[in-house]
Amino acid sequence: MKVKIATVWLDGCSGCHMSFLDMDERILSIADKIELVYSPLVDHKTFPDMVDVTIVEGAVASTDDLAKIKKIRAHSKILIALGDCAVNANVPSMRNPIPVDEIINRAYVENALINKDMPVHPALPPLLKRVMPVHEVVKVDLFIQGCPPKNDTIFFAIAELLEGRVPDLTTMTRFGA
Amino acid sequence: MPNGSNIKVKTLKIDGKDVSAREDQTILDVCKENGVFIPTLCHLEGLSNIGACRLCMVEVEGSKKLFPSCTTAITEGMSVITQTDRLKHYRKMILELIFAERNHTCSVCVSNSHCDLQYLGQKMGIDHVRVPYRFPKQSVDASHPYFQLDHNRCILCTRCVRVCEEIEGAHVWDVSGRGINAKVITDLNQPWGTSETCTTCGKCVNVCPTGALSDKGRSVAEMTKRREFVALLANRRKEKV
Numbered sequence: 001m002k003v004k005i006a007t008v009w010l011d012g013c014s015g016c017h018m019s020f021l022d023m024d025e026r027i028l029s030i031a032d033k034i035e036l037v038y039s040p041l042v043d044h045k046t047f048p049d050m051v052d053v054t055i056v057e058g059a060v061a062s063t064d065d066l067a068k069i070k071k072i073r074a075h076s077k078i079l080i081a082l083g084d085c086a087v088n089a090n091v092p093s094m095r096n097p098i099p100v101d102e103i104i105n106r107a108y109v110e111n112a113l114i115n116k117d118m119p120v121h122p123a124l125p126p127l128l129k130r131v132m133p134v135h136e137v138v139k140v141d142l143f144i145q146g147c148p149p150k151n152d153t154i155f156f157a158i159a160e161l162l163e164g165r166v167p168d169l170t171t172m173t174r175f176g177a
Numbered sequence: 178m179p180n181g182s183n184i185k186v187k188t189l190k191i192d193g194k195d196v197s198a199r200e201d202q203t204i205l206d207v208c209k210e211n212g213v214f215i216p217t218l219c220h221l222e223g224l225s226n227i228g229a230c231r232l233c234m235v236e237v238e239g240s241k242k243l244f245p246s247c248t249t250a251i252t253e254g255m256s257v258i259t260q261t262d263r264l265k266h267y268r269k270m271i272l273e274l275i276f277a278e279r280n281h282t283c284s285v286c287v288s289n290s291h292c293d294l295q296y297l298g299q300k301m302g303i304d305h306v307r308v309p310y311r312f313p314k315q316s317v318d319a320s321h322p323y324f325q326l327d328h329n330r331c332i333l334c335t336r337c338v339r340v341c342e343e344i345e346g347a348h349v350w351d352v353s354g355r356g357i358n359a360k361v362i363t364d365l366n367q368p369w370g371t372s373e374t375c376t377t378c379g380k381c382v383n384v385c386p387t388g389a390l391s392d393k394g395r396s397v398a399e400m401t402k403r404r405e406f407v408a409l410l411a412n413r414r415k416e417k418v
């Protein structure tokens with residue numbers, strides 16, 4: 001049976017997904033072993049009942065991220081934090097020493113030339129007080145550091161998992177790699 | 178060491194291997210001489226040892242305590258153990274606490290790929306930090322014409338304090354505050370650029386293990402450092418005495 005894989009994009013730049021795609025033709029060598037059941041790269045709208053491996057890019061920054069990651073954890077057997085934003089909150093967390101109101105005010109009022117207004121729309125999820133790495137909110141099973149992690153690292157990690165092994169990434173990547 | 182002094186030789190064991198060393202050496206000296214790797218951050222060859230970062234802890238047979246190898250003198254017949262699960266556990270935890278204490282965003286750091294903290298994190302197998310990050314509000318001092326100080330990346334190793342006092346003889350740096358409020362300051366806690374004692378020699382910048390001190394005009398990952406001069410200068414001075 002094919003291994004069900006999902007990928008999720010929280011507060012990140014999508015660089016980790018780009019690096020994932022950067023595996024190029026090597027994706028074909030794992031393609032027949034996996035089924036991509038949910039991802040920004042495909043068109044499924046709802047997260048499936050149970051996924052074998054979910055790969056999370058990005059930090060937890062808004063109420064929407066928070067709800068998503070909790071749901072995802074409940075419906076995933078293995079959860080992977082992919083990239084520094086997921087692993088240590090990275091660049092999104094650089095706002096953490098500053099109060100949220102001040103930041104939004106700076107972006108949408110102080111620095112705006114036109115339409116100076118705070119963004120208030122029911123569809124916009126409020127920002128959390130502080131951006132958090134994924135493991136601060138839910139249990140994470142595997143951490144892949146890097147900004148973004150190299151395609152080789154991601155490929156190695158997935159290939160090892162597909163073989164039923166826990167990949168040892170300590171020599172392959174680190175914070176900021 | 179001056180020639181002809183009556184320094185004695187002692188024998189001891191490092192990880193079960195017999196070694197001999199001069200009686201005035203520390204455990205760390207002997208380990209380095211014998212190619213035994215011990216992680217360090219506050220230690221730098223040529224500067225005084227202060228045993229602050231606690232990364233170089235080792236076990237000594239017959240004692241339950243852990244010993245900072247950079248400030249522990251060797252004794253005859255001592256048996257030192259440098260790698261155990263217990264030591265590994267503490268070394269990892271120390272590094273994780275350092276990462277959590279300030280704001281280490283490696284991916285946008287001037288010292289990315291050239292940083293002792295980052296390197297040791299990888300070497301000790303840290304793939305995430307298990308304690309919550311503190312995200313303190315820290316400042317950057319870019320008032321010096323050539324250098325800048327980013328408190329977000331400072332790990333309070335005081336290498337800058339020691340090199341400026343012990344090698345340059347200017348004593349620009351000090352540490353103000355205690356515990357979580359500690360920070361390095363220049364002169365009387367004034368902007369570095371207004372310091373009357375700084376000779377602009379750049380020694381502090383080069384010994385700083387992280388991106389806290391850097392040359393101006395370097396962008397992400399561009400800041401490389403030179404360290405060898407410290408031991409060289411310290412030795413030359415000793416020989417003169």
Ligand code: SF4
Pocket residue numbers: 175176280281282283284286287288289290292293294295330387388389
């Ligand atoms: S000082 Fe080192 S550990 Fe800190 S952010 Fe810069 S590269 Fe990373």
Ligand code: SF4
Pocket residue numbers: 340341345347348349350374375376377378379380381382
């Ligand atoms: S540049 Fe030289 S004199 Fe100035 S603070 Fe650094 S070590 Fe001291």
Ligand code: SF4
Pocket residue numbers: 330331332333334335336337338361381384385386387389390
């Ligand atoms: S500025 Fe650099 S050398 Fe000085 S205490 Fe901080 S980390 Fe150490």
